[in-house]
Amino acid sequence: MTKSFKVWKDVYAIGGSDISHPYDCSVYLLDAGDLVLIDSGAGSSFDTLISNIRSLGLDPKKLKAVLATHAHIDHIGALHQFRAEYGVQVITHELDAAKIEQARGVGAEVYGVSYTPCPVDLRITAGEQSLRFGNYELNVIHIPGHTPGSVAAYVDIDKKIVLFGQDIHGPYYREWGADTAKAKVSLQKLIDLKADILCEGHFGIYQPATAVEKYIRGYLNGL
Ligand SMILES: [Zn+2]
Ligand SMILES: [Zn+2]
Numbered sequence: 001m002t003k004s005f006k007v008w009k010d011v012y013a014i015g016g017s018d019i020s021h022p023y024d025c026s027v028y029l030l031d032a033g034d035l036v037l038i039d040s041g042a043g044s045s046f047d048t049l050i051s052n053i054r055s056l057g058l059d060p061k062k063l064k065a066v067l068a069t070h071a072h073i074d075h076i077g078a079l080h081q082f083r084a085e086y087g088v089q090v091i092t093h094e095l096d097a098a099k100i101e102q103a104r105g106v107g108a109e110v111y112g113v114s115y116t117p118c119p120v121d122l123r124i125t126a127g128e129q130s131l132r133f134g135n136y137e138l139n140v141i142h143i144p145g146h147t148p149g150s151v152a153a154y155v156d157i158d159k160k161i162v163l164f165g166q167d168i169h170g171p172y173y174r175e176w177g178a179d180t181a182k183a184k185v186s187l188q189k190l191i192d193l194k195a196d197i198l199c200e201g202h203f204g205i206y207q208p209a210t211a212v213e214k215y216i217r218g219y220l221n222g223l
Contacts, residue, residue: 004052007205008197009157010136014052017202021045023111025074025201028164029053030155033134034064037088038153038164038199042113043077060086064133065122067140068092069166069201070150071099073108073115080118091131093142094123096149105177124151143190145183146170152190163212165190166201168219180223187220 004014007028013019014037015027024041027049035058041049053060063086068076071092079100082088092100099105103117124140131138140153146167154163168187172178191213198206198215206215 004056006056007199008160008162011155011157011162011197011199012056013199013205014056015039015041015045015049016204020048020052023074023077023113025072025166026199026204028199029056029058030133030136030138031058032064032136032138033062035060035062036064036133036138037066037082039069039075039166039201040066040078040082042074042111043081043115044113046078046081049078063088065089065091065131067138067151067153067164068096068100068120069152069164070147071096071106072147072167073106073111073113075166075201076100076106076118077108077113077115080116083118083121089121090118091122091124091140092120093149093151094125095144096147097123107176141189141193143183143186145179145186146172147177148179150186154193154195160196161193162197162199163190163193163195164199165195165216168198168200168216169203170219172223184220184223187216187223191216191220 010031028038108115198212
Protein backbone atom coordinates (compact mmCIF):
# COMPACT_ATOMS: atom_id res chain seq x y z
CA MET A 1 0.00 0.00 0.00
CA THR A 2 1.15 3.50 -0.77
CA LYS A 3 0.28 6.65 1.12
CA SER A 4 -2.34 9.24 0.40
CA PHE A 5 -0.89 12.11 -1.62
CA LYS A 6 -1.48 15.60 -2.88
CA VAL A 7 -2.60 15.74 -6.51
CA TRP A 8 -2.65 19.49 -7.01
CA LYS A 9 -3.12 22.32 -4.49
CA ASP A 10 -6.23 21.40 -2.48
CA VAL A 11 -6.89 18.07 -4.16
CA TYR A 12 -5.68 14.83 -2.57
CA ALA A 13 -5.91 11.11 -3.27
CA ILE A 14 -6.81 9.41 0.01
CA GLY A 15 -7.99 6.02 -1.18
CA GLY A 16 -7.64 3.50 -3.95
CA SER A 17 -6.75 -0.10 -4.62
CA ASP A 18 -3.13 0.50 -3.62
CA ILE A 19 -3.83 3.17 -0.98
CA SER A 20 -6.72 1.95 1.18
CA HIS A 21 -8.08 -1.45 0.06
CA PRO A 22 -7.77 -3.62 -3.08
CA TYR A 23 -11.54 -3.32 -3.71
CA ASP A 24 -11.63 0.46 -3.47
CA CYS A 25 -12.05 2.87 -6.33
CA SER A 26 -9.83 5.93 -6.13
CA VAL A 27 -11.13 8.25 -3.42
CA TYR A 28 -10.32 11.93 -3.81
CA LEU A 29 -10.62 14.76 -1.36
CA LEU A 30 -11.15 18.44 -2.12
CA ASP A 31 -10.13 20.74 0.71
CA ALA A 32 -12.41 23.71 0.21
CA GLY A 33 -12.23 24.72 3.86
CA ASP A 34 -15.03 22.22 4.19
CA LEU A 35 -13.87 18.80 3.01
CA VAL A 36 -15.58 17.11 0.09
CA LEU A 37 -14.98 13.52 -0.98
CA ILE A 38 -15.36 12.07 -4.42
CA ASP A 39 -16.61 8.54 -3.76
CA SER A 40 -16.12 6.45 -0.65
CA GLY A 41 -14.47 3.14 -1.51
CA ALA A 42 -16.03 -0.31 -1.05
CA GLY A 43 -16.75 0.04 2.67
CA SER A 44 -14.25 -1.85 4.78
CA SER A 45 -11.57 0.84 4.41
CA PHE A 46 -13.62 3.55 6.17
CA ASP A 47 -11.22 3.81 9.13
CA THR A 48 -8.21 3.89 6.82
CA LEU A 49 -9.76 6.74 4.82
CA ILE A 50 -10.36 8.70 8.01
CA SER A 51 -6.79 8.17 9.19
CA ASN A 52 -5.49 9.12 5.74
CA ILE A 53 -7.37 12.42 6.04
CA ARG A 54 -5.73 13.00 9.44
CA SER A 55 -2.30 12.09 8.11
CA LEU A 56 -2.61 14.96 5.61
CA GLY A 57 -3.07 17.30 8.56
CA LEU A 58 -6.78 17.73 7.84
CA ASP A 59 -9.65 17.35 10.28
CA PRO A 60 -12.28 14.74 9.33
CA LYS A 61 -14.81 16.71 11.38
CA LYS A 62 -14.78 19.18 8.50
CA LEU A 63 -16.18 16.59 6.12
CA LYS A 64 -19.21 18.14 4.52
CA ALA A 65 -20.21 16.04 1.52
CA VAL A 66 -19.50 12.93 -0.50
CA LEU A 67 -20.24 12.99 -4.20
CA ALA A 68 -21.06 9.42 -5.24
CA THR A 69 -20.19 9.27 -8.93
CA HIS A 70 -22.38 6.21 -9.53
CA ALA A 71 -24.04 3.34 -7.70
CA HIS A 72 -21.33 0.68 -7.81
CA ILE A 73 -20.17 -0.87 -4.55
CA ASP A 74 -16.49 0.06 -4.94
CA HIS A 75 -17.58 3.73 -4.96
CA ILE A 76 -20.43 3.76 -2.44
CA GLY A 77 -19.59 1.15 0.20
CA ALA A 78 -18.77 3.59 3.00
CA LEU A 79 -21.41 6.25 2.28
CA HIS A 80 -23.57 5.22 5.22
CA GLN A 81 -20.61 5.40 7.61
CA PHE A 82 -19.54 8.85 6.44
CA ARG A 83 -23.13 10.02 6.76
CA ALA A 84 -23.81 8.40 10.14
CA GLU A 85 -20.52 9.34 11.81
CA TYR A 86 -19.64 12.67 10.19
CA GLY A 87 -23.04 13.94 9.06
CA VAL A 88 -21.93 14.36 5.48
CA GLN A 89 -24.36 15.22 2.75
CA VAL A 90 -24.58 12.37 0.23
CA ILE A 91 -24.89 13.67 -3.31
CA THR A 92 -25.58 11.62 -6.41
CA HIS A 93 -27.51 11.75 -9.67
CA GLU A 94 -31.21 11.00 -9.38
CA LEU A 95 -30.93 8.09 -11.85
CA ASP A 96 -28.53 6.16 -9.56
CA ALA A 97 -30.01 7.36 -6.25
CA ALA A 98 -32.58 4.59 -5.79
CA LYS A 99 -29.90 1.90 -6.02
CA ILE A 100 -27.87 3.60 -3.29
CA GLU A 101 -30.92 3.98 -1.07
CA GLN A 102 -32.39 0.55 -1.69
CA ALA A 103 -29.23 -1.53 -2.16
CA ARG A 104 -30.25 -3.11 -5.40
CA GLY A 105 -27.96 -3.69 -8.34
CA VAL A 106 -24.88 -2.15 -6.74
CA GLY A 107 -22.66 -5.16 -7.50
CA ALA A 108 -21.86 -6.07 -3.88
CA GLU A 109 -22.14 -9.76 -4.75
CA VAL A 110 -19.43 -9.35 -7.40
CA TYR A 111 -17.01 -8.39 -4.63
CA GLY A 112 -18.51 -10.73 -2.04
CA VAL A 113 -19.15 -7.86 0.39
CA SER A 114 -22.30 -6.60 2.04
CA TYR A 115 -23.68 -3.15 1.35
CA THR A 116 -25.57 -1.00 3.83
CA PRO A 117 -28.02 1.28 2.02
CA CYS A 118 -27.69 5.01 2.53
CA PRO A 119 -30.14 7.90 2.14
CA VAL A 120 -29.28 10.40 -0.58
CA ASP A 121 -29.48 14.03 0.59
CA LEU A 122 -29.09 15.80 -2.72
CA ARG A 123 -30.09 14.43 -6.10
CA ILE A 124 -28.45 15.93 -9.16
CA THR A 125 -31.15 16.41 -11.77
CA ALA A 126 -29.56 18.74 -14.31
CA GLY A 127 -27.10 17.94 -17.08
CA GLU A 128 -24.66 20.17 -15.27
CA GLN A 129 -24.99 21.55 -11.76
CA SER A 130 -22.56 23.66 -9.85
CA LEU A 131 -22.20 23.15 -6.11
CA ARG A 132 -20.51 25.67 -3.84
CA PHE A 133 -18.20 24.36 -1.14
CA GLY A 134 -16.19 26.91 0.79
CA ASN A 135 -13.57 28.31 -1.57
CA TYR A 136 -14.55 26.27 -4.59
CA GLU A 137 -17.25 25.65 -7.11
CA LEU A 138 -17.57 21.93 -7.85
CA ASN A 139 -19.23 21.44 -11.21
CA VAL A 140 -21.05 18.15 -11.54
CA ILE A 141 -21.76 16.84 -15.04
CA HIS A 142 -24.13 14.02 -15.88
CA ILE A 143 -22.23 11.46 -17.99
CA PRO A 144 -24.60 8.53 -18.56
CA GLY A 145 -22.99 5.46 -20.12
CA HIS A 146 -21.26 3.31 -17.51
CA THR A 147 -24.49 3.60 -15.47
CA PRO A 148 -27.59 5.75 -16.17
CA GLY A 149 -26.77 8.18 -13.37
CA SER A 150 -22.98 8.41 -13.66
CA VAL A 151 -21.52 11.83 -12.98
CA ALA A 152 -18.11 13.43 -13.28
CA ALA A 153 -17.08 16.66 -11.58
CA TYR A 154 -14.51 19.35 -12.15
CA VAL A 155 -13.05 22.23 -10.23
CA ASP A 156 -10.91 25.13 -11.40
CA ILE A 157 -7.94 25.63 -9.08
CA ASP A 158 -5.37 28.28 -9.92
CA LYS A 159 -6.04 28.08 -13.65
CA LYS A 160 -5.93 24.32 -13.79
CA ILE A 161 -9.09 22.32 -14.39
CA VAL A 162 -9.08 19.18 -12.25
CA LEU A 163 -11.52 16.56 -13.52
CA PHE A 164 -12.79 13.74 -11.34
CA GLY A 165 -13.72 11.20 -13.99
CA GLN A 166 -14.43 7.89 -12.31
CA ASP A 167 -14.82 4.74 -14.43
CA ILE A 168 -14.19 6.36 -17.82
CA HIS A 169 -12.79 2.95 -18.73
CA GLY A 170 -16.19 1.33 -18.09
CA PRO A 171 -16.82 -1.53 -18.19
CA TYR A 172 -19.74 -0.88 -20.51
CA TYR A 173 -21.80 -4.02 -19.89
CA ARG A 174 -25.42 -3.71 -20.91
CA GLU A 175 -26.47 -6.12 -18.12
CA TRP A 176 -24.96 -3.68 -15.62
CA GLY A 177 -27.05 -0.85 -17.03
CA ALA A 178 -24.46 0.51 -19.44
CA ASP A 179 -25.33 2.31 -22.67
CA THR A 180 -22.49 2.72 -25.16
CA ALA A 181 -24.33 5.26 -27.35
CA LYS A 182 -24.75 7.52 -24.33
CA ALA A 183 -21.18 6.82 -23.21
CA LYS A 184 -19.88 8.14 -26.55
CA VAL A 185 -21.62 11.46 -26.02
CA SER A 186 -20.49 11.59 -22.39
CA LEU A 187 -16.81 10.87 -23.08
CA GLN A 188 -16.80 13.53 -25.81
CA LYS A 189 -18.26 15.95 -23.27
CA LEU A 190 -15.36 15.17 -20.94
CA ILE A 191 -12.81 15.69 -23.72
CA ASP A 192 -14.40 19.05 -24.53
CA LEU A 193 -13.74 20.25 -20.96
CA LYS A 194 -10.02 20.31 -21.82
CA ALA A 195 -9.12 19.39 -18.27
CA ASP A 196 -5.50 19.78 -17.20
CA ILE A 197 -5.55 16.96 -14.66
CA LEU A 198 -7.70 13.83 -14.70
CA CYS A 199 -8.28 12.03 -11.41
CA GLU A 200 -9.51 8.67 -12.67
CA GLY A 201 -11.48 6.05 -10.77
CA HIS A 202 -9.10 3.11 -10.78
CA PHE A 203 -5.99 4.00 -12.77
CA GLY A 204 -4.66 7.12 -11.15
CA ILE A 205 -3.80 10.62 -12.27
CA TYR A 206 -3.27 11.81 -15.83
CA GLN A 207 -1.73 15.13 -16.84
CA PRO A 208 -1.12 17.44 -18.68
CA ALA A 209 -4.18 18.20 -20.86
CA THR A 210 -2.81 16.24 -23.84
CA ALA A 211 -2.48 13.10 -21.69
CA VAL A 212 -6.01 13.59 -20.33
CA GLU A 213 -7.43 13.82 -23.83
CA LYS A 214 -5.41 10.81 -25.01
CA TYR A 215 -6.65 8.71 -22.09
CA ILE A 216 -10.34 9.53 -22.58
CA ARG A 217 -10.14 9.26 -26.39
CA GLY A 218 -8.62 5.78 -26.07
CA TYR A 219 -11.79 4.56 -24.37
CA LEU A 220 -14.08 6.58 -26.65
CA ASN A 221 -12.50 4.96 -29.69
CA GLY A 222 -13.03 1.53 -28.14
CA LEU A 223 -16.80 1.99 -27.76
ZN1 LIG B 1 -18.44 1.42 -11.85
ZN1 LIG C 1 -15.35 1.61 -10.32
